[in-house]
Amino acid sequence: MSTQEKEKNEQAMQYLDIVDTIIVALDLSGNITFINKAGCELLGYGKHALLGQNWFDQFIPGDIREAVKAKFKSRLDGHTNLYASYESVLITRKSEEKLIAWHNNAIHDDTANIIGMLFSGDDVTQKIRDREKLASSEARWRSILEATQDHIMVLDREGIIYYINHAAPGLKKEDVIKTSVYQYVDETAHKAMESCFKHVFDTGENGEYSVSYQDSEGCDHFYQSTVSPMIEGGKVTSVIVSARDVTAMKKTDSDLILLQDQLNHALQNQLDRVLTLSTSVIYTRKMSEHYALTFMGEGIQSQLGYSPADFTDDPDFWVNHIHPDDKQRVLQELSSFDDHEEHIQEYRFRHKNGNYLWMHDEFRVSHDTNNKPRELIGAWVDITRNKIYEENLKQAKLNSDAANKAKSTFLAVIGHELRTPLNVVLGMSNILLKGELTNQQREDVATILTAASELQRIIEDIVDYVKLESGGIRLKDDVFAVRDTIARIAGRFRPLAEKKNLKFDVTVSSKVPRLCVGDEGRIIQVLNNIIGNAIKFTNQGGIDIKVDVAIVTKTTLELMVTVQDTGIGIERDQYRLIFNKFIQVDDSRSRSHGGIGLGLSIARELVEMMDGGIKLNSILGQGSTFTIHLGLKLPKENSAYKEGGNKLLPIGYSRLKVLLVEDDQQQQILLQEIIEKLGCRVVVAWGGKEALSLFDSDYDIVFTDVTMPGMDGYELSQRLRQRMMAYDKPIPIVGVTAICQEDDEVIRESELDACVSKPTDSKAIEEIFAAYISHDDIEAIPKIH
Secondary structure: OOHHHHHHHHHHHHHHHHOOOEEEEEEOOOEEEEEOHHHHHHHOOOHHHHOOOEHHHHHOOOOOHHHHHHHHHHHHOOOOOOOEEEEEEEEOOOOOEEEEEEEEEEEEOOOOOEEEEEEEEEEOHHHHHHHHHHHHHHHHHHHHHHHOOOEEEEEOOOOEEEEEOOOOOOOOHHHHOOOEHHHHOOHHHHHHHHHHHHHHHHHOOOEEEEEEEEOOOOOEEEEEEEEEEEEEOOEEEEEEEEEEEOHHHHHHHHHHHHHHHHHHHHHHHHHHHHHHHOOOEEEEEEOOOOOOEEEEOOOHHHHHOOOHHHHHHOOOHHHHOEOHHHHHHHHHHHHHOOOOOOEEEEEEEEOOOOOEEEEEEEEEEEEOOOOOEEEEEEEEEEOHHHHHHHHHHHHHHHHHHHHHHHHHHHHHHHHHHHHHHHHHHHHHHHHHHOOOOOHHHHHHHHHHHHHHHHHHHHHHHHHHHHHHHHOOOOOOOEEEEHHHHHHHHHHHHHHHHHHOOOEEEEEEOOOOOOEEEEOHHHHHHHHHHHHHHHHHOOOOOEEEEEEEEEEEOOOEEEEEEEEEEOOOOOOHHHOOHHHOOOOOOOHHHHHHHOOOOOHHHHHHHHHHHOOOEEEEEEEOOOEEEEEEEEEEEOOOOOOOOOOOOOOOOOOOOOOOEEEEEOOOHHHHHHHHHHHHHOOOEEEEEOOHHHHHHHOOOOOOEEEEEOOOOOOOHHHHHHHHHHHHOOOOOOOOEEEEEOOOOOOHHHHHHOOOOEEEEOOOOHHHHHHHHHHHOOHHHHHHOOOOO
């Protein structure tokens, strides 16, 4: 080939690289002899990598490869047209399938022999996909239109139907297409439709119309239609009509009108009979000052003894017969009620016989066509029996409350009266035990002390029961050392368990914090009761106590105490009974073990006040397990707590001067002996007035009985505080009471610094000294000679 021919050939190749059409030349074996730039880019290979590659093996999918080869060979052999157009799939380097629209022609040599094939093709993959999406979208919308119950039509300006999803009843869809919509309606509907279509075509705005249609069987159908414009090139070319069949709705409206007429007719004929037989009496009255009645049902005769005319003839009849005590309230309520709501009033109305009956009056306001109040429509019902029943219930409730209050007062007084002599028995018994006694005398005094202590426990339970019923118990929030508390409880009960040859184990988890906030005294009371019962009802084996933490947050703690014994156990159906007041599971057990059945009931209520609970699991004859959950708080970092309390040094109390105010001689002797044995000097006052005359700034502390005749301890404390305003030092005032344990609320309301419960012992007095008199104060007191 000459240089000039080569240049022309290269120039031709460049022209072929410019076009977007794919150009490929194959030899007789199907190998690539030429491919332009568009073909390389489509397949993803460079031109040199493609030349010489077999077209069919590399780029035709395997499932159609042999068929395409056969067509290629058929064309080369002259069996099919050499000049053909068709579509075929190629596989690119990225394994993507591309659909190509091909045109091919044979390549001849100088002697007219076929030496290959030349192909030109365009990538129509995206066009085919778009075409498929469009077809799918059209099919989907067609399905939606076919599924809707409304009739959808597309019409031109002349009313010719080009599309309809459902034909009207009695017509076929294919018969309706390209026909005029007007031929299926009467003249009235024709005019309505034509006017609406003209408006939509002229303005481009939506329109609507209603028509009726009679099918081939003579049945009427009613349609409510909306018309929307279809705009192309800024002009309305056709309209979409959506027609809804409202035949059933029309029939329902017609049926309702018919039913209303029937009801009106029935009510007109039966109204008097209905109003006469009803237990309520229907009325109407004016919206005026006295609300004069305009209608009254016949039933008023049997209800109140009056005729309807008595009410309607006298405008003031209703108002004048309302009970004088109720009239002002009733009229006031009527003058201010909402006239768009129903209202109820209850008042007494005078019967014709002169008695007053309670009436339940329920009414609403009737409005005119302008929504202005016209008159009241209501009904009366005689509720006298209900009111009598309510009054009886109220009186029964008052009687019950009075009885409960009397019971609580009686128990509180009995508790106080029993405590006072009992305190002396306990106090003197303790004093005797500290003296010189023979063995027999010591045993006798110990027996007295044990019996008195048991009686004291019963009285404490009764007092707590009264306080719980009246809501008189208030839990304290004091910081206390949990482990120390458990140790003191264990120290009290371990000797009792060992006396019965019982094992007594106590385990405190390491998760239990050192300090908690709660009512330590009440916690001790609960655990004393549970553990005391465990020892009482266990004759062999032992008691196992575990203390752990169930739940803990940043500020709160749920302490879990488990008390397990190997005692007599409880039947499952008796679980609830043991927590009831004054109930014990078995009468014989009650007689053998004593008690009045209040301890567990009080324990449960105290635990519930702490946001906790008590659970029981027991097997008769094998033992019981009580699990106590106690809701406590965690102390703040700056919470005050002194290890071991404010104990006095062994300096003694010989410098303290104490004023003791007590009107009971036995109690006074006991307290005086206890305080004097601590080394104090005691001055006794036999009542509030005498205490005021004896009091001066030389006293270091005052102990006063709370419940004294004349001036009680609370009033005395207030009078003493006024006297102290002239002194340089505050003097503690401590109440001594047999009625209740220390009550923070009572203390806050009075001028008392603290309260101690009877029976009072030297330990309680020492704790008061430790809490309210410092070492420096004692050092500053002159010695008493």
